[in-house]
Amino acid sequence: MTKSVTNSELFKIMEEWAPQHLAYDWDNIGLQIGSYSQKTTKVMVTLDVVEDVVDEAIEKDVDLIIAHHPMLFKPLKRVNIDTHQGRIVRKLLTHNITVYAAHTNLDSAVGGVNDLLAEPLNLQSTKVLVDVYHEDLFKVAVFVPVTHMEAVLDALNKAGAGNIGKYSHCTFQTQGQGTFKPLEETNPFIGSKGELEKVEEVKIETIVPHTILSKSVQKMIKAHPYEEVAYDIYPLKNQGNGFGLGRIGELKEKVTLKSFAEYIKKAYDIPSVRVTGDLTQEVKKIAILGGSGEKYISTAKKKGADVYITGDMTFHTAQDAENMGLSVIDPGHHVEKVMTEGTRNYLKKKLTTQNVDVIISEVDTEPFKFI
Ligand SMILES: [Zn+2]
Numbered sequence: 001m002t003k004s005v006t007n008s009e010l011f012k013i014m015e016e017w018a019p020q021h022l023a024y025d026w027d028n029i030g031l032q033i034g035s036y037s038q039k040t041t042k043v044m045v046t047l048d049v050v051e052d053v054v055d056e057a058i059e060k061d062v063d064l065i066i067a068h069h070p071m072l073f074k075p076l077k078r079v080n081i082d083t084h085q086g087r088i089v090r091k092l093l094t095h096n097i098t099v100y101a102a103h104t105n106l107d108s109a110v111g112g113v114n115d116l117l118a119e120p121l122n123l124q125s126t127k128v129l130v131d132v133y134h135e136d137l138f139k140v141a142v143f144v145p146v147t148h149m150e151a152v153l154d155a156l157n158k159a160g161a162g163n164i165g166k167y168s169h170c171t172f173q174t175q176g177q178g179t180f181k182p183l184e185e186t187n188p189f190i191g192s193k194g195e196l197e198k199v200e201e202v203k204i205e206t207i208v209p210h211t212i213l214s215k216s217v218q219k220m221i222k223a224h225p226y227e228e229v230a231y232d233i234y235p236l237k238n239q240g241n242g243f244g245l246g247r248i249g250e251l252k253e254k255v256t257l258k259s260f261a262e263y264i265k266k267a268y269d270i271p272s273v274r275v276t277g278d279l280t281q282e283v284k285k286i287a288i289l290g291g292s293g294e295k296y297i298s299t300a301k302k303k304g305a306d307v308y309i310t311g312d313m314t315f316h317t318a319q320d321a322e323n324m325g326l327s328v329i330d331p332g333h334h335v336e337k338v339m340t341e342g343t344r345n346y347l348k349k350k351l352t353t354q355n356v357d358v359i360i361s362e363v364d365t366e367p368f369k370f371i
Pocket residue numbers: 069290291292333336
């Protein structure tokens with residue numbers, strides 16, 4: 001049986017992938033216009049919310065538009081329906097269409113825009129190019145009677161605690177003796193009031209990122225048999241998983257800049273690219289950053305990139321890159337359209353029991369024509 005779903009449930013699903021804390025402060029992500037509580041049966045994914053996209057949504061009975069670029073960026077001081085933006089707002093409101101944006105949070109997310117862009121390049125040992133956010137890590141240590149060790153371990157693992165790199169279920173356990181004396185008004189699981197109790201216990205230690213700390217502790221306490229659970233939480237100086245913009249990695253084999261640029265055209269299905277640098281040189285280490293990435297040319301260079309792929313490159317920055325010996329391939333900003341298919345695939349995978357149709361807008365929002 002299929003279930004209906006509200007916008008806020010869909011936003012939550014999107015934020016499991018692209019959590020809000022990964023967005024830049026200047027960004028305006030999340031609900032743009034519409035409702036959290038309204039039910040949705042049809043979602044349309046688009047890069048931009050232009051008027052043609054809104055018309056398409058109306059025609060196709062769409063309830064929710066998920067966009068990459070925020071529709072409302074500068075504060076809206078008035079809604080004048082004689083203007084282009086005012087018309088869009090009116091059309092959305094009169095047709096009960098909600099708009100939600102996942103922008104820089106989706107750029108930085110694992111499997112987000114930058115990973116989707118890097119995918120066709122088959123890069124080896126890919127890393128984040130520009131660090132935006134590092135998870136704070138905590139060590140949780142809990143004292144459990146031996147009989148309940150498995151249950152507590154299981155609860156912690158299910159909450160997502162104990163992941164290190166590509167390993168899950170990472171814990172350390174030491175056995176020892178716990179003591180306690182139940183006082184008046186207690187209801188002890190073991191022992192009796194007023195008597196000192198000694199119990200074989202295990203200390204379980206595991207690592208937990210801050211985003212799931214409270215959930216992990218709650219689940220751990222729930223699985224624990226004691227009325228009062230003894231546990232410690234230590235903040236760690238270890239660096240947690242890094243998230244950020246762009247990716248950098250190596251091609252399996254060196255290729256000339258010219259043939260690599262040709263490959264980019266095919267990979268992103270675009271008619272042309274702009275390239276700086278010697279077309280006959282061989283390149284191997286590739287940095288890529290979707291959207292406008294010219295302010296990160298030095299980062300790409302410092303991290304050893306031979307080529308930096310990014311959109312909206314301006315004349316003087318292209319010259320700066322050339323002077324520092326970094327080749328640039330500009331495929332345009334619109335290659336971020338990989339986001340639409342990526343988002344649809346993600347939602348389809350997540351929404352197996354809900355009654356929601358996910359479509360991609362057919363409006364081409366690329367403003368440039370190539371002639
Ligand atoms: Zn963009």
